[in-house]
Structure formats: C-alpha cells, structure tokens
Amino acid sequence: DTAVSQTPKYLVTQMGNDKSIKCEQNLGHDTMYWYKQDSKKFLKIMFSYNNKELIINETVPNRFSPKSPDKAHLNLHINSLELGDSAVYFCASSDIRASGYEQYFGPGTRLTVT
Amino acid sequence: AQKITQTQPGMFVQEKEAVTLDCTYDTSDQSYGLFWYKQPSSGEMIFLIYQGSYDEQNATEGRYSLNFQKARKSANLVISASQLGDSAMYFCAMREGAASYDKVIFGPGTSLSVIP
Numbered sequence: 292d293t294a295v296s297q298t299p300k301y302l303v304t305q306m307g308n309d310k311s312i313k314c315e316q317n318l319g320h321d322t323m324y325w326y327k328q329d330s331k332k333f334l335k336i337m338f339s340y341n342n343k344e345l346i347i348n349e350t351v352p353n354r355f356s357p358k359s360p361d362k363a364h365l366n367l368h369i370n371s372l373e374l375g376d377s378a379v380y381f382c383a384s385s386d387i388r389a390s391g392y393e394q395y396f397g398p399g400t401r402l403t404v405t
Numbered sequence: 406a407q408k409i410t411q412t413q414p415g416m417f418v419q420e421k422e423a424v425t426l427d428c429t430y431d432t433s434d435q436s437y438g439l440f441w442y443k444q445p446s447s448g449e450m451i452f453l454i455y456q457g458s459y460d461e462q463n464a465t466e467g468r469y470s471l472n473f474q475k476a477r478k479s480a481n482l483v484i485s486a487s488q489l490g491d492s493a494m495y496f497c498a499m500r501e502g503a504a505s506y507d508k509v510i511f512g513p514g515t516s517l518s519v520i521p
Contacts, residue, residue, distance in 0.1 A: 322506045332444070332494055334511040341506040381450060385505055391438050391455030392505035399448050 297397040314382030323365040326381040409512035426482040428497030436503040439480040445493040
C-alpha cells in the first residue's frame with residue numbers, strides 16, 4: 292500500500308502549457324505539503340494545507356495554484372509553464388498525532404519544461 | 406541568513422565504520438523540531454529520525470542517532486556500522502514552532518558514499 296502517491300511520476304511539456312500534479316495520502320494525516328527540489332537538490336516548501344485550509348504559501352509565482360478537495364488530496368496546478376519550473380515536485384503529509392510531526396513524502400514528480 | 410547549515414557537501418566512509426554528518430541550525434524559537442531525511446539515488450525522501458527541542462536525551466533509531474547539542478545549535482547525525490545501502494543524500498531539517506503545520510526548512514544536504 293502506497294502511503295503518499297503522486298501522479299504522474301514524469302511530466303515533459305512545452306513552455307506555456309498548463310499542467311497538474313495530483314497527490315493522495317492514505318495515512319489519515321491532516322497536513323499536506325508541496326515542495327520543489329531544484330537541480331542542486333535544494334528542497335524548498337511551496338505550500339501547506341491543514342485540514343483543507345491553506346497555511347503556508349511561500350513566495351511562489353501565482354501561476355502555481357494548489358487545491359485540496361479533501362484532507363487526503365492535494366493537487367498542484369501550474370499555468371503557463373516556464374523553463375525555470377523544471378524540477379522535482381514532492382508532495383508530503385504529516386500527522387499531528389506523531390511526536391515530531393515528521394513528514395512522509397511521495398515519490399516525486401519530475402517536471403521537465405522544454 | 407541560512408537557517409540550516411550542512412558544511413560537508415560530500416563524505417566518504419568505509420563500510421562497517423561509523424560516520425557523523427554535521428548540521429547546525431539557527432532559530433530564536435524555544436520550541437522547534439529537528440529531522441534527518443535520506444534521499445537515495447532513486448529519489449524518494451525517507452524520514453530517519455526526529456529530535457524535539459525539549460527532548461533531553463538524544464534520539465536513536467536503529468543504527469541512526471542524533472547528537473543534539475542545544476547550546477551549540479547542532480544536530481549531527483551519526484550512522485553506525487555503515488552499509489553500502491547508506492550511500493545517499495542526507496538532509497537535515499528544522500521545524501520552527503510547535504504546530505504540526507509550521508514550516509520545515511531543509512539544509513542543502515550531504516552526499517554520503519560508502520566504500521566497500
């Protein structure tokens with residue numbers, strides 16, 4: 292059973308296109324996140340949702356729009372894709388019942404914009 | 406300013422030896438959490454160990470232990486008896502605040518290579 296899943300795993304698209312990445316967790320966690328990992332492996336938070344409410348919204352272009360239809364899902368829609376959006380995008384979730392609220396990550400979506 | 410510093414971009418260790426990966430952090434919060442994650446070449450991020458700012462004892466999880474020195478603001482990861490499968494990127498991270506949804510900041514990572 293996959294705890295945090297993301298689709299698609301790979302996404303290759305052209306500049307200017309709009310694309311979505313889906314994330315689902317079956318852990319019963321109440322908080323979900325989107326991270327971006329760049330080519331130098333630097334991992335940066337983009338958004339977090341707690342019980343479907345947006346909590347963290349980092350300095351991210353408004354071409355990026357998250358959507359949480361329920362606690363188990365957090366999708367990321369990206370408009371007008373640019374070359375600089377090429378990265379690996381990770382979804383994660385955490386549980387308030389865990390001692391450290393440690394985050395569990397999905398497998399990542401490698402986005403390549405050409 | 407960098408909140409999480411990992412000064413060792415790359416490390417090598419002989420199989421079966423112990424290795425320490427350094428991490429220093431910067432925060433003015435009294436309540437915070439420190440984490441280590443492993444990212445193998447396959448790309449997934451794996452949670453290894455957690456230390457809370459109020460925890461008096463160093464955290465341990467199997468072959469992983471966290472050497473927490475609060476006054477020095479360091480949270481080094483010690484891996485005992487290294488295995489070939491330990492070769493990976495290791496990220497130190499910090500959550501500032503006590504809420505589960507507080508932001509977690511990651512360090513730049515250390516690449517560990519285990520030599521047979």
